[in-house]
Amino acid sequence: MPWQLKNDRQIWLQLAQILTQRIVSGQYAPGVRMPSVRDLAAEAGVNPNTMQRALVYLEERGLVSAQRNTGRYVTQDAQLISDTRHALAQEELTLFCEKMRLLGFTPEETSQLLKSKGESE
Amino acid sequence: MPWQLKNDRQIWLQLAQILTQRIVSGQYAPGVRMPSVRDLAAEAGVNPNTMQRALVYLEERGLVSAQRNTGRYVTQDAQLISDTRHALAQEELTLFCEKMRLLGFTPEETSQLLKSKGESE
DNA sequence: ATTGTTGTATTAATATACTAATACAATGAT
DNA sequence: ATCATTGTATTAGTATATTAATACAACAAT
Numbered sequence: 001m002p003w004q005l006k007n008d009r010q011i012w013l014q015l016a017q018i019l020t021q022r023i024v025s026g027q028y029a030p031g032v033r034m035p036s037v038r039d040l041a042a043e044a045g046v047n048p049n050t051m052q053r054a055l056v057y058l059e060e061r062g063l064v065s066a067q068r069n070t071g072r073y074v075t076q077d078a079q080l081i082s083d084t085r086h087a088l089a090q091e092e093l094t095l096f097c098e099k100m101r102l103l104g105f106t107p108e109e110t111s112q113l114l115k116s117k118g119e120s121e
Numbered sequence: 122m123p124w125q126l127k128n129d130r131q132i133w134l135q136l137a138q139i140l141t142q143r144i145v146s147g148q149y150a151p152g153v154r155m156p157s158v159r160d161l162a163a164e165a166g167v168n169p170n171t172m173q174r175a176l177v178y179l180e181e182r183g184l185v186s187a188q189r190n191t192g193r194y195v196t197q198d199a200q201l202i203s204d205t206r207h208a209l210a211q212e213e214l215t216l217f218c219e220k221m222r223l224l225g226f227t228p229e230e231t232s233q234l235l236k237s238k239g240e241s242e
Numbered sequence: 243a244t245t246g247t248t249g250t251a252t253t254a255a256t257a258t259a260c261t262a263a264t265a266c267a268a269t270g271a272t
Numbered sequence: 273a274t275c276a277t278t279g280t281a282t283t284a285g286t287a288t289a290t291t292a293a294t295a296c297a298a299c300a301a302t
Contacts, residue, residue, distance in 0.1 A: 009130055010259070025225035036278065047261045052280075069269040069278045089224050093238055096217040103210050104146035107239040114235055117214055118228040131289070157248065168291045173250075190248050190298040 003044035011046055015054035023063050023074055024085035031076040034064065124165040132167055136175035144184055144195055145206035152197040155185065 005014050022028045035043070041051035055072065058064045062080055066072045075081065100110040126135050143149045156164070162172035176193065179185045183201055187193045196202065221231040 008134060012259085013129060021223040025223060037280090038277085049262085049281095050260060055279095066279060068280085069267080071278065085224055089221060089226060089234065092217060092220050092224070093234055096213060097235070097238065099213050100210060102142040102146060103206055103213070105210060107242070111232070111235050111239055113210065113214055114218070114232050117218065118232055121228070133289085158250090159247085170251095170292085171290065176249095187249060189250085191300080192248060 005044070005046070012050050012053040012057070015044060015046065015051060016057040019054060019058055020063060020084070020088070023058075024081055024088065028074050030074055030078055030081060032074050033070075034072045034074060036071060126165070126167070133171050133174040133178070136165060136167065136172060137178040140175060140179055141184060141205070141209070144179075145202055145209065149195050151195055151199055151202060153195050155193045155195060157192060 003015075003018060005011060019028075028034060034040070037052050037055060038048050040055075041048040044051060055064065055066075059066060061084070062077065063075055063084065064072050065075065097107065097110060101107075105113070124136075124139060126132060140149075149155060155161070158173050158176060159169050161176075162169040165172060176185065176187075180187060182205070183198065184196055184205065185193050186196065218228065218231060222228075226234070
């Protein structure tokens with residue numbers, strides 16, 4: 001799974017988003033130990049400080065916790081993970097609908113476009 | 122219509138996006154004269170240079186053209202506007218689907234969520 | 243003819259993001 | 273006991289984004 005970073009948004013925000021996606025999608029399972037900050041940074045091709053910032057962000061949301069000298073672990077709180085997953089989905093949904101509205105598409109048209117796209121794959 | 126700017130993305134990119142939305146949604150009709158760079162900048166609360174950069178971006182895409190000393194005008198090419206509108210919609214659609222996929226939602230689930238959202242409003 | 247407005251260009255200053263290079267204390271492995 | 277690895281913190285340097293302050297040439301309006 002590549003770290004596809006763009007330069008149109010702050011790197012640490014993109015890192016935090018990717019890490020969150022990996023947790024809520026189960027790629028990083030509840031309770032498991034995550035790679036070290038340095039390893040993650042090397043893998044993503046960024047400075048450890050930048051990766052650290054992303055991890056702190058996740059920590060503030062309770063998605064990971066750092067055992068000071070043994071490593072960092074994904075939360076075991078399945079409910080929190082599930083809640084986060086659905087909250088993020090709702091957020092994306094709302095943003096997407098708003099953008100489509102600003103482009104002049106009605107909710108019905110938007111829904112139809114999405115359906116068409118799904119069927120064409 | 123407010124200029125709701127966040128600080129998580131480059132300002133001129135956000136300005137360009139908003140201006141484009143206003144054109145493809147018909148808020149700035151084909152052929153009409155746009156407010157001056159300075160007026161747009163003042164309205165959006167940004168520096169004229171930043172607004173200028175956004176306008177150049179639109180100009181590179183043919184959506185507006187600058188008559189050197191009389192002002193700037195929206196293109197009269199209705200086809201280009203329509204094409205741009207649909208291209209942007211497809212882009213948003215693709216990005217949205219990809220994000221939902223990364224959150225662990227199938228296309229069917231995503232489609233269903235969107236439909237539910239539309240019906241609940 | 244003068245004045246104001248247009249788009250455009252230039253230069254400097256400031257704020258921020260990211261990288262770089264360390265350092266430290268605590269722990270597990272050897 | 274020694275050593276490598278852990279998260280964390282600090283400081284400096286560099287690149288970029290944005291603002292700020294102008295300036296200019298061309299045209300419209302007066």
